[in-house]
Amino acid sequence: MKSRGLLLAAVAGILLGMSASVASAQSSVNLSTNANAQILAALRLTFVRDLNFGSLVPSASAGTVTVTPASARSRTGGVTLVTGAAPQSARFTVQGQRNKSYTIALPASVSIASGGNSMSVATFTSNLPSPSTLPNNGRQTLNVGATVAVAADQPAGTYASTFTVTVAYN
């Protein structure tokens, strides 16, 4: 009788012990994380006005005419500047995500032509550095100037061409 009581108690004790350890067994762990993404306003470049070197007169020696992004015109060598079409820098409007950085790519050089004659336009410069950051209103004015190389006795004519400016988020 005594031993049966002991046995029962021992069994109960083992069961109690087992249930205690089962109840304490860890069944799962979990943790949350963030998922995030940013949708940016599209970056747009809108044409406002052309780059114009104005009117100039060549001579027996070569020269250059430069228009700065601020539309200031200067010359070197045998070129004479004359009044006529107002010289101006090219102008674009950049629109996009405020406070977002973007790069500006200007051409290395383009050729402008009048019939079979041509001049090289190079050393493109802009009022904004690359990369630039859009201000709070997400809008900036981009002015582009360049230098045209005028050969000795460059034939008369109206020289024109197009060039491409590219902006991209970086």
Added chain:
Amino acid sequence: MEETRWRIACCAVALTIGLCARLPAQVTLNKNRDLAFGSMIAGTSAGTVSIATSGAVTSTGGVTLIPSTTSSAAFTLANPASGTNRFYFISLPGSVTISSGSSTMTVNGIANDPPNIGAINAGTSRVINVGATLNVGANQASGVYTGTFTLTVFLF
């Protein structure tokens, strides 16, 4: 009387054994990094951005990816040396909504590496990488979208 005394004694011993039964050290789960889809421009047509568990980023449809920081999510599941060998089962939601103000996007295709079922022995750890696909609507409104999801690891 004698019997009762024995019972009390035995129960006391059993209770002590039960309470003192050594509990296995707890398996822990820590977050290493969030799931970041980075910056993008929505197009006039819908598209997706996917982050693989390896962290590789791909896009489809009208989405343009912008250079930015992206990452798969990562967690570390660790079983301490004083723990017991366990099996695990990883559970993730089927989809999650991330939002920016009233605009929302759905994240689905939530995938994990290593696979759902595995063993984690005492004294070892596993890094669980989680990738997913972000669904970007046509002309999706600009903004910073955030949401949360939970990784659950069942232990056996």
